[in-house]
Amino acid sequence: MTCTFLWVSRAEAGLTREKVGIILADDNGKIIYSLNPDSALVPASIIKILTSMAALDTLGHSYRFKTRYYLDKKTRNLYIKGYGDPLFISEAIEHFCQEIIREYTPGQIHHIILDDSFFESRLQIPGKSESLNPYDAPVGALCANFNTIFFKRAPDGTFVSGEPQTPLLDIFLDRVKKTGLARGRILLDENQSRLYPGLLTAHFLSRNGVPVSGGVRTGSFPDIAPQNSRLFKSPFDLTVAVQKLLRYSNNFIANQLMLAMSTETQSPPATLENAAQVLNTYGKSLLKDTSFTLVEGSGLSRQNRITPRQMLTLLQDFKPNHHLLRKGEQEWYKTGTLKGIRTRAGYIRHPDGSLY
Numbered sequence: 001m002t003c004t005f006l007w008v009s010r011a012e013a014g015l016t017r018e019k020v021g022i023i024l025a026d027d028n029g030k031i032i033y034s035l036n037p038d039s040a041l042v043p044a045s046i047i048k049i050l051t052s053m054a055a056l057d058t059l060g061h062s063y064r065f066k067t068r069y070y071l072d073k074k075t076r077n078l079y080i081k082g083y084g085d086p087l088f089i090s091e092a093i094e095h096f097c098q099e100i101i102r103e104y105t106p107g108q109i110h111h112i113i114l115d116d117s118f119f120e121s122r123l124q125i126p127g128k129s130e131s132l133n134p135y136d137a138p139v140g141a142l143c144a145n146f147n148t149i150f151f152k153r154a155p156d157g158t159f160v161s162g163e164p165q166t167p168l169l170d171i172f173l174d175r176v177k178k179t180g181l182a183r184g185r186i187l188l189d190e191n192q193s194r195l196y197p198g199l200l201t202a203h204f205l206s207r208n209g210v211p212v213s214g215g216v217r218t219g220s221f222p223d224i225a226p227q228n229s230r231l232f233k234s235p236f237d238l239t240v241a242v243q244k245l246l247r248y249s250n251n252f253i254a255n256q257l258m259l260a261m262s263t264e265t266q267s268p269p270a271t272l273e274n275a276a277q278v279l280n281t282y283g284k285s286l287l288k289d290t291s292f293t294l295v296e297g298s299g300l301s302r303q304n305r306i307t308p309r310q311m312l313t314l315l316q317d318f319k320p321n322h323h324l325l326r327k328g329e330q331e332w333y334k335t336g337t338l339k340g341i342r343t344r345a346g347y348i349r350h351p352d353g354s355l356y
Contacts, residue, residue: 021308027354029316037312040292040305044336045249046345047304049311049325051297052242053318054282055257058264063238065260067142069100070222070229076110077214079229080198081221082142083118084263084270086256087236087244088197089145090166096232097204103230109205111214112198115221116142120269122190125255127300137187137252139259141270144197146252151176152183167203194218243324246334251298258297272296287313299336311345319355322347 021041024033031037065085071078078100082088088096100106118141128136137147149172150162159176161168162183168176172192179186188196198216205212221229245253255275261282262275276295284290293305325332325346332355333346347355 023308023312025312025356027350027356029312031312034308037309038307040307042302042338042341042343043299043304043306043311044338044341044343045251045299046311046334046336046343047294047297047299047306048245048249048254049318049334049345050283050286050294050306050314051254051258051279052246052324053286053314053321054279054297055238055261056242056321058261058278058282059238059257061237061239064236065234067096067232067234068221068229069096069232070224071100071104071106071109072222076106076108078106078109078112078201079115079219079221080112080142080201081115081118082140082197084141084256084260085234086143086146086250086253086260087234087241088143090163090200092235093144093197093200094165094204095235097201097208097210099230099232100205101208101210106210109202109210109212109214112202112212112216113219113221114142114194114198114216115219116140116194117220118142118263118268118270119259120271123259123272125251125272125298125300126295126303127298128251138190138193139252139255140193142197143193143252143256144200146250147188147193147196148185149176149188150185167200169199169203171199239324242321246324247326249334249336251300254298255296286317289313299338302338315345315347319347322355 020035021037021039022035023031023037025031066083067085067088068081069079123139125139145166149168151159151168152162154160159168159173195216202212202216241253244250258275258279259270262270262278265278266274279294279297283292283294287310289310292310293303295301295303322332325334330349331346333344336343350356
C-alpha cells in the first residue's frame with residue numbers, strides 16, 4: 001500500500017480529526033484509505049501542481065516566453081517590452097544582449113527604456129507580505145532574477161554577488177548592508193525591481209563592448225510596425241520553468257504563469273482577477289467539479305481551498321509530468337507549508353514500475 005496523496009492541515013492549537021484530509025490510492029486512482037476526502041482545506045504550495053498543469057496545457061510544453069526590443073537609430077535609445085517571462089535571469093539576459101548586438105551592431109546606446117505594461121502595474125498577490133524574503137517577490141511583465149539579488153561577504157569584508165553569472169551592482173549595496181546579513185537572497189524594492197532588467201542589460205551590453213551613455217528608465221514601447229522591432233525568445237522552454245517552479249516551490253514563477261495564461265484568452269494588461277478566473281475555469285474543467293476556490297496560483301493565500309479527492313483527480317492527470325516534481329528515493333512529491341498547515345502530494349513508484 002502506498003500513497004498518492006497525504007494532507008495534514010494543522011491548527012495552531014493542535015491537530016484534530018476534522019482538520020486532516022488524507023487519501024491513499026493505487027496507480028489507477030482506486031482509493032485504499034481516506035479521511036475527510038471531501039473537506040475543502042487550504043492546500044498551500046501543493047496547489048502549484050494545478051498551476052503547472054494549467055500552464056502546460058494552455059501554453060504548451062515547448063512554449064518560450066518572448067521579450068520585444070527596438071533600437072531607435074536616431075536617438076540611440078533601446079526600448080524593451082516584457083511579456084511576463086519568469087526566467088528572464090542573468091544567463092538569459094546575457095544572451096539577450098548578444099542578440100541585440102548581432103541584430104543592430106549599435107556601437108553605443110543612449111537610454112534604455114523599459115515597458116512593463118503587459119501586466120497591470122503594482123499587482124498585489126493575496127497572501128504576500130512585505131518581507132524581504134524571496135517567496136514574497138512581486139510579479140510583473142518585465143522582471144529580472146525573480147526581483148531578487150543574491151550576495152555574500154568576501155574575505156576582505158566587501159560584498160560581492162553570490163552567483164558567478166550575476167553582478168552585484170553598486171546601486172544595491174546600501175540595501176544589502178541594511179540587512180545585517182553576511183550572505184543571503186533578498187527582494188529589491190519596487191522601484192529597483194522595475195529598473196533591474198535594464199540595469200543588467202546595460203551591464204552585459206557594456207561588458208560586450210557596447211557602452212550605455214544614458215540611464216535606465218520606464219516608458220512606453222514606441223508605436224512602430226512589428227517588423228521594425230525584434231522578438232527575443234527565452235532559451236528556456238516552459239518545461240524548464242515548471243520544473244523550477246515545482247522543485248524550488250517558486251511563488252514568483254507560479255503567479256507569472258497564471259498571469260501569462262490569462263493573456264491567451266483576455267486582452268492585456270493581465271489582471272489578478274482575470275488570471276484567477278482563468279485558473280478556476282481550467283480547474284473546473286479538469287476536475288469536473290466547482291467546489292473549490294483559487295485566488296492565486298502559488299499557494300500563498302489562505303483563501304485557496306481544494307479537497308483531497310480533487311487533488312487525487314489532478315494527480316492522475318499530472319502523472320505524465322511527475323518527473324518535474326522533486327524526487328526522493330522512489331517518490332516524486334510537492335510539499336506545502338504555511339503557519340499551522342502542512343501538506344504533501346505526489347507519487348511512489350511500485351516495484352512493477354507503476355506510480356501509486
